[in-house]
Amino acid sequence: MHPAPSIIVFTVASGLGYGQAFFLGLGLLDPAEPATRVSHVLALCLIGGGLLSSTLHLGNPQRAWRALSQWRSSWLSREGVMALAGFLPLTVTAALSIFTGDFFWPIGWLGSAMCIGTVYCTAMIYASLRAVQSWHTPLTPACYLLFSGAGGALLATFFGAAGGTPVILTGVAALVLLLAAWGTKSAWRKRAQALVPASTPETATGLGTIGRVRLLERPHMTENYLTREMGFRVARKHARKLWIIALLAGGLLPGLLVAGVLLLAGEGGRIAAVATLMASVAFAAGLLVERWLFFAEARHTVMNYYGG
Numbered sequence: 456m457h458p459a460p461s462i463i464v465f466t467v468a469s470g471l472g473y474g475q476a477f478f479l480g481l482g483l484l485d486p487a488e489p490a491t492r493v494s495h496v497l498a499l500c501l502i503g504g505g506l507l508s509s510t511l512h513l514g515n516p517q518r519a520w521r522a523l524s525q526w527r528s529s530w531l532s533r534e535g536v537m538a539l540a541g542f543l544p545l546t547v548t549a550a551l552s553i554f555t556g557d558f559f560w561p562i563g564w565l566g567s568a569m570c571i572g573t574v575y576c577t578a579m580i581y582a583s584l585r586a587v588q589s590w591h592t593p594l595t596p597a598c599y600l601l602f603s604g605a606g607g608a609l610l611a612t613f614f615g616a617a618g619g620t621p622v623i624l625t626g627v628a629a630l631v632l633l634l635a636a637w638g639t640k641s642a643w644r645k646r647a648q649a650l651v652p653a654s655t656p657e658t659a660t661g662l663g664t665i666g667r668v669r670l671l672e673r674p675h676m677t678e679n680y681l682t683r684e685m686g687f688r689v690a691r692k693h694a695r696k697l698w699i700i701a702l703l704a705g706g707l708l709p710g711l712l713v714a715g716v717l718l719l720a721g722e723g724g725r726i727a728a729v730a731t732l733m734a735s736v737a738f739a740a741g742l743l744v745e746r747w748l749f750f751a752e753a754r755h756t757v758m759n760y761y762g763g
Contacts, residue, residue, distance in 0.1 A: 458750035465509035466577065467742050469538075470599065472501025473570040474607020476545050479552075480567030483611060483625055487556030490618035494610065495549035502545070506538055530583055534576035541569035574603045586756045588654075589647035598643055601636035602742060608632050609709060609735045616716070616727035623721030626731075629713050633738075637706040640745065644698065647752065654756040689751040697744050705741015709734035 475498040478484070484491040523539075525532040544566035551557045578599035581590040608629035615622040656670070657663030712734035716727045 458747045461508045461511035462750070463743060463746045465505045466599075466746055467505070467739065468501045468508065469505030469577070470574060470603040470742075471606040471610065471739060472498045472503075472505060473574050474603035474605070475610040476502065476607070477567045477570040477604065478607050478611035478625065478628075480545070480548060480563040480565075480570065482558045482560055482563055484615055485618060485620055486552040486558040488618035488620070490614045492549075492553045494614040495552050497610075499542075499545060499549060502538070502542075530576055530579040534573060534580060537569060537573040537576050541566065541573050544569060570603075571600065574600055586654075587753045588650055588652065588756075589753055592643070592646065594639060594643040594646065598636065598640050601632055601639055602745075605629060605632035605636045606735070606738055606742065609713070609731065609738055612713060612716070613728060613731035613735050616723040616731050619723040621721050622723055622727060622731070623717065626713050626717045626721055629734075630710060630717070633706055633710050633713075637702060652754075659756065689748075694748060694752055697748055701741045701744035701748065703741070705738050705745060708737040709741075712737075 475494065479491070479495060479498060484494065486492075523532055523535045526536050544562045548558070548563045548566050551559060551562075575596050578596035581587070582592065582595035585591050608625055612622045612625040612629050615625055655663070656668040660668055662668050712730045716730050719727065
């Protein structure tokens with residue numbers, strides 16, 4: 456599949472934003488701290504920016520609102536509905552922190568629950584596609600949720616440290632979620648590489664009883680939407696290198712930095728803030744590479760008709 460930059464930015468930015476908003480909604484940071492107020496603004500900017508980025512992939516972005524009407528059958532529509540509905544409690548929680556320094560747990564917890572629901576809907580857009588065999592697994596939403604949670608925990612740890620508050624709870628959560636996220640992703644990738652294609656040129660054409668089917672001539676000579684979006688291929692050796700980069704940048708380095716902060720008794724301060732900021736940036740970079748591979752390595756069954 457074509458790894459469109461707009462979709463990669465959307466899934467990474469919104470995932471980080473929802474993860475951060477989830478921890479803010481739990482009330483783990485002091486709402487009166489200036490760092491917490493900045494954190495609320497950043498979370499909303501990541502969510503809003505990510506959602507706006509997703510519209511760049513549409514042929515007619517001005518018609519994006521029509522997708523909201525199909526929530527009964529479409530995960531894309533459900534994601535849009537959840538995202539818009541979730542803005543209300545997230546904005547109220549942010550406003551309380553920014554203008555009054557208060558936290559109202561019923562609204563905060565509602566916002567956190569809607570963050571989980573929105574990220575799940577985003578993941579199910581891909582997990583529900585039977586035509587992309589590697590995506591069609593419960594491991595896909597598990598990866599999306601865990602990566603979002605890990606990124607949110609890292610950002611919560613950074614803003615907690617910047618505010619001078621103890622970060623033991625968010626730091627431990629970040630380590631646990633990092634381990635769970637990359638462990639689940641490793642299992643997802645191992646499954647994807649071991650897959651035996653359920654759809655082949657023989658099954659797609661119904662000519663398998665005659666023998667092996669090979670392409671004599673493509674359906675058309677010029678490039679079209681299908682070949683652009685579904686026909687992208689990445690060399691296995693390059694994919695392996697990129698996977699290692701993603702694992703080191705997004706998993707090992709943030710884990711070591713957060714572990715170092717916790718060894719300092721989990722206290723906030725300048726050193727802890729710098730270390731957790733570096734961990735958050737490294738994680739985001741690794742996640743961008745992971746998400747690029749998620750799309751680039753996917754194989755759509757329609758390519759059976761194009762010799763793919």
